[in-house]
Amino acid sequence: MTTEELKSLKVNKSVDARGTSCPGPLLAAKKAMGEIKSGDILEVLSADEGTKKDIPKWATKKKHEYLGTVEESGYFKIYVKKG
Amino acid sequence: MFETIEQRLEKLEKKVDVLEYSRKDQLTMVVMSDDLDKMLAAFIIAVGAAAMDTKVKMFFTFWAISALRKEHMKQAKGKDVTARMFGTMLPKGLGQLKLSKMNMQGIGKYMIKGIMKHNNVSSLDELLAVAGELGIDIDICTMSMDLMGFKKEEMIDYPNLGYAGVATFLADAGESSMQLFI
Numbered sequence: 001m002t003t004e005e006l007k008s009l010k011v012n013k014s015v016d017a018r019g020t021s022c023p024g025p026l027l028a029a030k031k032a033m034g035e036i037k038s039g040d041i042l043e044v045l046s047a048d049e050g051t052k053k054d055i056p057k058w059a060t061k062k063k064h065e066y067l068g069t070v071e072e073s074g075y076f077k078i079y080v081k082k083g
Numbered sequence: 084m085f086e087t088i089e090q091r092l093e094k095l096e097k098k099v100d101v102l103e104y105s106r107k108d109q110l111t112m113v114v115m116s117d118d119l120d121k122m123l124a125a126f127i128i129a130v131g132a133a134a135m136d137t138k139v140k141m142f143f144t145f146w147a148i149s150a151l152r153k154e155h156m157k158q159a160k161g162k163d164v165t166a167r168m169f170g171t172m173l174p175k176g177l178g179q180l181k182l183s184k185m186n187m188q189g190i191g192k193y194m195i196k197g198i199m200k201h202n203n204v205s206s207l208d209e210l211l212a213v214a215g216e217l218g219i220d221i222d223i224c225t226m227s228m229d230l231m232g233f234k235k236e237e238m239i240d241y242p243n244l245g246y247a248g249v250a251t252f253l254a255d256a257g258e259s260s261m262q263l264f265i
Contacts, residue, residue, distance in 0.1 A: 023134055
């Protein structure tokens with residue numbers, strides 16, 4: 001997905017994990033996934049560079065669909081569709 | 084006699100079945116060190132794995148056991164001189180662990196704790212609490228516990244705390260897809 005497409009996504013839940021470091025964002029994502037339905041889109045905000053790589057790995061394992069990452073100044077917005 | 088394709092297929096299917104079902108999505112970890120840095124690595128990996136829905140089993144042995152003692156606790160009664168000495172000299176709980184490098188009589192340790200706070204890295208106490216919430220099992224090696232003279236009443240309250248020997252570790256490690264020694 002392009003940055004524009006990601007930015008125009010209708011997000012079902014957003015979780016701000018910018019105040020945590022590894023493995024905080026992953027924990028936050030796992031918790032938030034439990035609160036949404038299959039097909040819903042989750043947005044994870046993280047200031048930890050490693051999360052960019054971690055979330056896609058986690059998504060693959062959990063059969064969610066990683067949609068992409070948008071870089072903001074000092075943090076990342078990561079989009080995952082629940083499988 | 085040559086095997087037919089069907090026979091070979093049957094053999095292969097059996098092998099695949101064994102491979103598929105012998106290894107669980109499970110991480111088994113031996114935690115031996117009582118270094119602050121290594122303990123941090125152990126807990127971050129454990130909590131990260133649990134966040135990925137991997138079953139995690141931690142086996143605490145030797146020096147690492149002292150990190151699971153209650154911080155403010157008088158030593159249990161009925162210990163001999165050696166056990167008392169071990170009990171006094173080893174760290175009591177996660178809070179008293181030292182860095183393996185640059186500890187500098189504890190200055191380095193306080194510096195690293197400050198940096199961790201600044202970088203929003205969870206403290207060991209926080210990680211232990213999360214580990215408990217995520218259902219991570221901790222087993223303590225009873226043989227090492229006896230060597231150090233530690234008693235069960237000196238250990239922390241942790242929801243999934245157990246006591247076991249090497250066979251438990253080996254059985255769990257054997258069915259795990261990941262094993263670590265820290």
